[in-house]
Amino acid sequence: GSVLVLNSGSSSLKYQLVNPVGGEAIASGIVERIGESSSPVKHTFAGNTTQREEQVADHAAALELALGLFGELGPDLAHAGVHAVGHRVVHGGELFSDPVLVDDDVLAKIRDLSPLAPLHNPANATGIEVARRLMGDVPHVAVFDTAFFQSLPAHAHTYALDREVARAHGVRRYGFHGTSHQYVSGKAARVLGRRVQDLNTIVLHLGNGASASAIEGGTPVETSMGLTPLEGLVMGTRTGDIDPAVVFHLVRNAGMSVDDVDDLFNKRSGIKGLSGENDFRELHAMIARGDEDAQLALDVYIHRLKKYVGSYAAVLGRVDVIAFTAGVGENDDVVRALVCEGMTGLGIAIDPERNAGRVSEPRIVSPAWAQTLVMVVPTMEELAIARQCIEVVDGLDPTA
Amino acid sequence: GSVLVLNSGSSSLKYQLVNPVGGEAIASGIVERIGESSSPVKHTFAGNTTQREEQVADHAAALELALGLFGELGPDLAHAGVHAVGHRVVHGGELFSDPVLVDDDVLAKIRDLSPLAPLHNPANATGIEVARRLMGDVPHVAVFDTAFFQSLPAHAHTYALDREVARAHGVRRYGFHGTSHQYVSGKAARVLGRRVQDLNTIVLHLGNGASASAIEGGTPVETSMGLTPLEGLVMGTRTGDIDPAVVFHLVRNAGMSVDDVDDLFNKRSGIKGLSGENDFRELHAMIARGDEDAQLALDVYIHRLKKYVGSYAAVLGRVDVIAFTAGVGENDDVVRALVCEGMTGLGIAIDPERNAGRVSEPRIVSPAWAQTLVMVVPTMEELAIARQCIEVVDGLDPTA
Numbered sequence A, B: 001g002s003v004l005v006l007n008s009g010s011s012s013l014k015y016q017l018v019n020p021v022g023g024e025a026i027a028s029g030i031v032e033r034i035g036e037s038s039s040p041v042k043h044t045f046a047g048n049t050t051q052r053e054e055q056v057a058d059h060a061a062a063l064e065l066a067l068g069l070f071g072e073l074g075p076d077l078a079h080a081g082v083h084a085v086g087h088r089v090v091h092g093g094e095l096f097s098d099p100v101l102v103d104d105d106v107l108a109k110i111r112d113l114s115p116l117a118p119l120h121n122p123a124n125a126t127g128i129e130v131a132r133r134l135m136g137d138v139p140h141v142a143v144f145d146t147a148f149f150q151s152l153p154a155h156a157h158t159y160a161l162d163r164e165v166a167r168a169h170g171v172r173r174y175g176f177h178g179t180s181h182q183y184v185s186g187k188a189a190r191v192l193g194r195r196v197q198d199l200n201t202i203v204l205h206l207g208n209g210a211s212a213s214a215i216e217g218g219t220p221v222e223t224s225m226g227l228t229p230l231e232g233l234v235m236g237t238r239t240g241d242i243d244p245a246v247v248f249h250l251v252r253n254a255g256m257s258v259d260d261v262d263d264l265f266n267k268r269s270g271i272k273g274l275s276g277e278n279d280f281r282e283l284h285a286m287i288a289r290g291d292e293d294a295q296l297a298l299d300v301y302i303h304r305l306k307k308y309v310g311s312y313a314a315v316l317g318r319v320d321v322i323a324f325t326a327g328v329g330e331n332d333d334v335v336r337a338l339v340c341e342g343m344t345g346l347g348i349a350i351d352p353e354r355n356a357g358r359v360s361e362p363r364i365v366s367p368a369w370a371q372t373l374v375m376v377v378p379t380m381e382e383l384a385i386a387r388q389c390i391e392v393v394d395g396l397d398p399t400a
């Protein structure tokens, strides 16, 4: 059977029909700008991509549309044998450290966690609600972005904040992109023919959102995102780490509200805030044209990454693998080379030939003599979610 | 001649009369709780400490009182030959990268920088104003906590924030405790008989406030405090690094104002927020009594320090010296040992015998075989300020 993986954003619905055993995406698609006057829709199956504009009132309409596209453009979902629907949910708080079968209680809890992820959890919950209504005959499973990091040790997940305030308001490091960090660290071990228990790994998930993790023998011991996905690395449009007093300063001196600063830090900062663009292909083109702001943006991005690598080397004591993944990590050999530059003191280096170009299969990119294996391991979050669904539904491990 | 060094806080005045050549503090004192109904006053001279309670209306009264104590308890300031008055100023913004002779224009600029340091700069300016009035016949010099870090490279002092907002409101990493980081890194080199230009040093200034710096050949290349002294390490009462979205979360869900969160992060967090106490002697006593919150506070504190050491090792590429300083760094051998534990992979280790106890003279505490020299170097901020005053006043380098 196959698994339909759904990712419901505030104004978009992404879907992918996955074969959890073979690992391939059978079909995939996206409905964007839900609720606006015109929504771009894209559906890919058997190498054919169909694009069109539709009017899509809400998430229910978006999912109905997607199910219709399966009927119209293939594959026939009845034939594909949808075994389960897997929902990506951003925030599981302290309640969910594993994927769970969705029932009314789980759905209510996902809604209750909305204060921790006000943009994401309500949309995720709506997506689940709609999907259960339209596909009531298959089990639905929620897979949480935070779940993998629920095992962080207390010294890593605790902020140096008043303990009563932290407890009362759930303020701690949760971490995100957990499915990706777990998948990539496991995949790196399998590719190397090693047991994940024997490896210390740093995963650098560098997409539009970006996060780093330190994983000791399969268990995460640090990660860069915190209470929310704002903390940590420089991202496409997010600041990552910044003096929290910048918030106080801007509210007092720039006539901004807290909501304004939230918007500024999350949507108008990062690479885009420094350079005007947030796609790394464009950033490199600007640098080639001599744009100094673009150069500074890249320098700040790389500097932050180096600091995290060093920091996690200290936490792990010994680093066996550094795995680059996601849009930038897989495709941008310049970023990979710059992060590892000048790090031979830490046993880290890049081989320019091995590193060259975009990477679509797991690959080692460090020289033979380097102590730490630098790798590129393409992430497959939908596949990882699909497999976790099967585990929950069957009580079996499909990768075993 | 001698130099009178003044540190004017919002409700306190600290003073020290320093011999900038010999390096000793001739006399020192503090007036606390200025403006309250009763102010504790302390004056130390020639091994005698006098303590009493006085009524002190404002900073002018505090300085008059201090000058009176010199007359009453010694030394006689006329005899001591006060050559200059040195003022510690917290924020120099982008205007001051060196100590300067105070005139009306400098004083106005220090006031203008108040939005960047609303608690400190107004008090510093008041202290200068009063001192110039009462001691009009000697030159006054302002020495800025931020000055040393004005030479941070752009990739280290730039936040990944919208460039227009950053420019308009002076939002960047400034760094603080600069006088201490500069003094300690220079002193470490002198003690080792090396040129500061040849050494890469990490300074860990661990007092009630705490900050780390990476110094490459005498030039700072990173530091942990940012726009304000809130960012970075876990401190006595400050959070240090925390997801800035925690501010948004508490304002929205905890009924707190931005001022409440500022107060929470700066005064009710850190070691105190986690354990109830902010003095490390008390913290260790609590841990010995089995207090789990105190243990967690120490674990969080040490974990953050390890991350900074690793991070700065990556930035520097090679670390020759790690120098511990200030109240905790000089006196707490347990903290020093824990920070360096499990770091042999980075060439960092502690020798338990060399490390044992409190340290009052610069000392190496790493084993002979370790690549990186771990040192304890007591900071002498007043002496460093006094020497910088003399440099400014005489146009000479008193250490040459």
Ligand SMILES: Nc1ncnc2c1ncn2[C@@H]1O[C@H](COP(=O)(O)OP(=O)(O)O)[C@@H](O)[C@H]1O
Residues within 6 Å of the ligand: A206, A207, A208, A209, A210, A236, A278, A279, A280, A281, A326, A327, A328, A331, A332, A358
């Ligand atoms: N060929 C490429 N070279 C450099 N960067 C690329 C390339 N292709 C994609 N990217 C980067 O990857 C980013 C998207 O990464 P992705 O992992 O898909 O992000 P997310 O899932 O967080 O939205 C783009 O914004 C772009 O910066």
Ligand SMILES: Nc1ncnc2c1ncn2[C@@H]1O[C@H](COP(=O)(O)OP(=O)(O)O)[C@@H](O)[C@H]1O
Residues within 6 Å of the ligand: B206, B207, B208, B209, B210, B236, B278, B279, B280, B281, B326, B327, B328, B331, B332, B358
């Ligand atoms: N013997 C000691 N052992 C451990 N910690 C000590 C000892 N003496 C002082 N400290 C710590 O040093 C701190 C003060 O450091 P200091 O550098 O004077 O701070 P600041 O100048 O930032 O106010 C105290 O709060 C205490 O935690």
